[in-house]
Amino acid sequence: MTRPLLLALLLASPAAALAQGVTIAPTTVFIDARSRSGTILLFNPNPQPAEVEVSAFYAVPASDTAGTLRLQEGDSLAPRSAVPWIRIFPRRATIAPGANQTLRVLVSPPATVPDGEYWARVRITARGGAPPVTVADSGGVQASLSLVVNSLLPLLYRKGAVSxxxxxxxxxxxxxxxxxxxxxxxxxxxxxxxxxxxxxxxxxxxxxxxxxxxxxxxxxxxxxxxxxxxxxxxxxxxxxxxxxxxxxxxxxxxxxxxxxxxxxxxxxxxxx
Missing domain, CATH: 2.60.40.2360 (Intracellular proteinase inhibitor BsuPI)
Known part of the structure; x- marks a missing residue:
């Protein structure tokens, strides 16, 4: 399966990404075999609470023949996938206005995994954190639509000699x-x-x-x-x-x- 990927997220991520009013840092997660752990900091600067869900999946950047970039999803059991080893705590959180939430990322690969780099994407789904979009029909009925924004962060796990x-x-x-x-x-x-x-x-x-x-x-x-x-x-x-x-x-x-x-x-x- 493929999905378009915003160039800013895939290639030129800033120091913190904005997802429906929730800031995320870092936007690329590096973990090595010595620590086997990392953190992601979320911050909600808005006056409304933000509901956040976190998951991991396997995908890597690819392109078509014209050079248009996309994110190519693959099997979570692929040889270079770190997805089966990743645990993120908490998986769900409500971030109060002006509050922080730290996500703890743990990677536990088998001891026999060869030296090299292994990959995953961390999906952070944010709901709320900014005023909803209100739509009115011709009969005067209004409906509030809360936007859902997914931020996709690369995670790179390195073991041993890498080049x-x-x-x-x-x-x-x-x-x-x-x-x-x-x-x-x-x-x-x-x-x-x-x-x-x-x-x-x-x-x-x-x-x-x-x-x-x-x-x-x-x-x-x-x-x-x-x-x-x-x-x-x-x-x-x-x-x-x-x-x-x-x-x-x-x-x-x-x-x-x-x-x-x-x-x-x-x-x-x-x-x-």
Whole structure:
């Protein structure tokens, strides 16, 4: 099963996510084999109580051939799934106005599990915490609709020696009415997800950089990444697009990101 995933949640999560007035921090949970535990802090800044439910499921980022991102759900018993080992307390809570709620996350894998990184998503379902939406029909009858918002947090459990990297292949370029678009397949190496920043530069024949692109992304298996450059102001002619992917993320703590040197490629494109 697949579902669309908001880019802000999948790739560039801020320090705290807002779900129907409930703030959540952190938005990516890292747990290692030494502690086997972590915490998630919820805060309700609103004058109404917020009802919260928490669960875990297995899903990883993927894309279609155009580079449109989605969350690909899979079997909770998949080889890389941490779902069977996860316990979250409490699973349900009512957060009073202005109050905090700490979720305790425990991971208990079998002792024989191989070294590597294992994955899950923590789903936090928030009800209330903001005024309901009121709808009136033509007869004057009103109905209040309380919105339900799901926040999906990546959870990464690391045991033993972990490493990662990325390869770039299959670059293709397309010129549209307003953009120059380059797509390429990113494939993970190693035994852990690649939490990366993908950069690109559009260079003219004189060596001047005419446009740049920079986006965070996460490569758990493989996906198609899209570098997009505005076409406005570009004269007709030949250009070189240089792309690179590096194991750094500004939105995640450096201690949590498995660094690796930039991987680079390039492709020439003609702008008519």
């Amino acid at each position: 990662t990297g990325v390869t770039i292949s299959g670059l293709v370029a397309e010129v549209t009415a307003d953009s120059v678009v380059v797509r390429g397949r990113l494939a993970r190496t190693g035994n852990a997800a690649a939490l990366v920043t993908a950069r690109g530069a559009l260079v003219d024949d004189g060596g001047a950089v005419r446009a740049t692109s920079e986006l965070p992304t996460s490569v758990y298996d493989e996906l198609v990444h899209r570098w997009t450059f505005p076409r406005a102001g570009l004269a007709a002619g030949a250009y070189l697009v240089r792309v690179e992917v590096e194991g750094v993320r500004a939105d995640l703590g450096a201690a949590n990101v498995l660094a690796f040197p930039p991987v680079r490629d390039s492709i020439r494109v003609a702008v008519p």
